[in-house]
Amino acid sequence: LFTHFIANYTNPTGPDLLGRTEAFFEWQESRRQTGLWPYSRSLDGAPMAECAVRSETGVARQGLNFGSQDYLALSTHPSVVEAAHRAIRDFGVHSAGSGMFGGNTAPSLKLEQALAEHLEMPYVALFATGWGAGFGAIAGLVRPEDHVVLDALSHASLQQGANAATQKVSRVPHLNNRAMRRKLQELRASDAANGILVVTEGLFSMDSDIPRIEELQTICHEFGATLLVDVAHDLGALGPKGTGSLGAQNLLGKVDLVVGSFSKTFSSNGGFVATRSAAVRQFVRVMGGPHIFSNALVPVQAAVALESLRIVRSEEGDMLRARAMENILALRAAFAERGVKCLGEPSNVVPVPLGDPKVARVASKLVFERGVFPNLVEYPAVRIRESRFRMQVMSSHTVAQMKQGAEVVLNAVEEARTMLEAPQPSPL
Numbered sequence: 001l002f003t004h005f006i007a008n009y010t011n012p013t014g015p016d017l018l019g020r021t022e023a024f025f026e027w028q029e030s031r032r033q034t035g036l037w038p039y040s041r042s043l044d045g046a047p048m049a050e051c052a053v054r055s056e057t058g059v060a061r062q063g064l065n066f067g068s069q070d071y072l073a074l075s076t077h078p079s080v081v082e083a084a085h086r087a088i089r090d091f092g093v094h095s096a097g098s099g100m101f102g103g104n105t106a107p108s109l110k111l112e113q114a115l116a117e118h119l120e121m122p123y124v125a126l127f128a129t130g131w132g133a134g135f136g137a138i139a140g141l142v143r144p145e146d147h148v149v150l151d152a153l154s155h156a157s158l159q160q161g162a163n164a165a166t167q168k169v170s171r172v173p174h175l176n177n178r179a180m181r182r183k184l185q186e187l188r189a190s191d192a193a194n195g196i197l198v199v200t201e202g203l204f205s206m207d208s209d210i211p212r213i214e215e216l217q218t219i220c221h222e223f224g225a226t227l228l229v230d231v232a233h234d235l236g237a238l239g240p241k242g243t244g245s246l247g248a249q250n251l252l253g254k255v256d257l258v259v260g261s262f263s264k265t266f267s268s269n270g271g272f273v274a275t276r277s278a279a280v281r282q283f284v285r286v287m288g289g290p291h292i293f294s295n296a297l298v299p300v301q302a303a304v305a306l307e308s309l310r311i312v313r314s315e316e317g318d319m320l321r322a323r324a325m326e327n328i329l330a331l332r333a334a335f336a337e338r339g340v341k342c343l344g345e346p347s348n349v350v351p352v353p354l355g356d357p358k359v360a361r362v363a364s365k366l367v368f369e370r371g372v373f374p375n376l377v378e379y380p381a382v383r384i385r386e387s388r389f390r391m392q393v394m395s396s397h398t399v400a401q402m403k404q405g406a407e408v409v410l411n412a413v414e415e416a417r418t419m420l421e422a423p424q425p426s427p428l
């Protein structure tokens with residue numbers, strides 16, 4: 001019933017393409033007026049561990065920030081801020097055009113080079129967003145006759161890139177390499193003539209879990225398929241020297257294609273595609289729409305990502321990752337002490353299962369009022385009955401804040417359950 005209800009709002013049908021959006025808007029407005037629409041909040045200042053958040057109705061609260069993606073808190077790091085100032089002084093605040101024309105500057109060229117070294121992939125193409133990088137790599141390389149096989153939980157940019165490129169898109173169950181092998185075997189048996197692209201992520205940000213990438217790469221090569229790994233969330237934050245899941249699995253330079261984003265640990269915006277081939281880099285730049293047809297990264301964004309990458313690779317980076325991990329483990333332990341198992345494995349995203357979307361909405365309202373700000377993740381980002389809080393942990397948090405955050409969340413969820421007299425579909 002609930003699925004049907006949501007589908008009517010989010011997938012409306014009928015000939016009036018614009019008018020049919022009204023039902024969703026009215027439903028969302030009714031949630032907003034009761035404080036149950038926990039999206040489009042804004043920050044009144046920098047995204048520090050403690051900050052002021054303003055709700056969509058304009059109410060401001062000071063509290064604990066669990067919604068920031070710059071996991072090593074580099075967005076306010078003095079040398080990153082100084083690099084930003086310098087770039088603005090030297091290059092202004094705009095890029096002259098697409099990366100194909102005059103859009104590159106010294107910071108963006110240095111960023112390509114530094115990233116190539118970090119990933120041990122000699123050729124890097126920059127994109128204005130991580131979204132554009134994933135979408136562009138797939139849409140650029142895959143032709144309508146080719147196949148794309150995605151881990152079912154791959155990010156929307158990858159799913160939409162696949163759908164834009166070909167109708168031959170399949171999804172295999174999350175992290176299931178055996179199912180992937182079966183799918184590739186089946187596709188190759190019936191089509192020896194066309195390409196197969198396999199898509200996964202270095203860290204799945206809604207579930208905090210990681211594939212066995214080497215095994216996946218071997219399976220791909222067995223059937224003449226190409227592997228693409230999106231490292232948006234793990235690069236910089238995890239792995240030796242911040243090399244992410246690829247570095248942790250000793251796979252630097254060994255995977256076919258790597259895409260990622262500067263909008264998380266690199267405290268900027270923008271994305272990249274990394275490859276071992278000059279030809280692939282050039283093809284993706286020209287044929288992957290978002291590189292050639294979007295304005296390039298602004299110099300200040302490139303300079304911020306470049307300085308963040310320098311810190312990521314330094315001893316200071318090791319220290320920041322260790323501090324973040326101490327917080328991550330403390331947060332997961334605080335939930336476990338009260339019988340709640342966070343999803344996945346320890347990473348900067350700590351998913352707290354809530355299940356019932358109504359409980360999730362009410363709990364989200366309560367935690368906001370009490371000054372704790374995780375993001376509520378629900379359909380369409382995850383399946384309908386799998387709502388969760390995604391608590392994003394930074395190196396600048398403290399262990400005491402982890403305990404406080406877990407306490408407030410757990411109490412709010414219990415209260416929400418009681419208020420709604422909901423059955424208990426998950427441990428929460």
Ligand code: PMP
Nearest residue numbers: 129130131155230232261263270
């Ligand atoms: N890929 C993944 C796996 C992501 O999680 C995200 C951001 N949520 C993106 C790509 C898009 O990155 P950006 O914000 O730079 O567009």
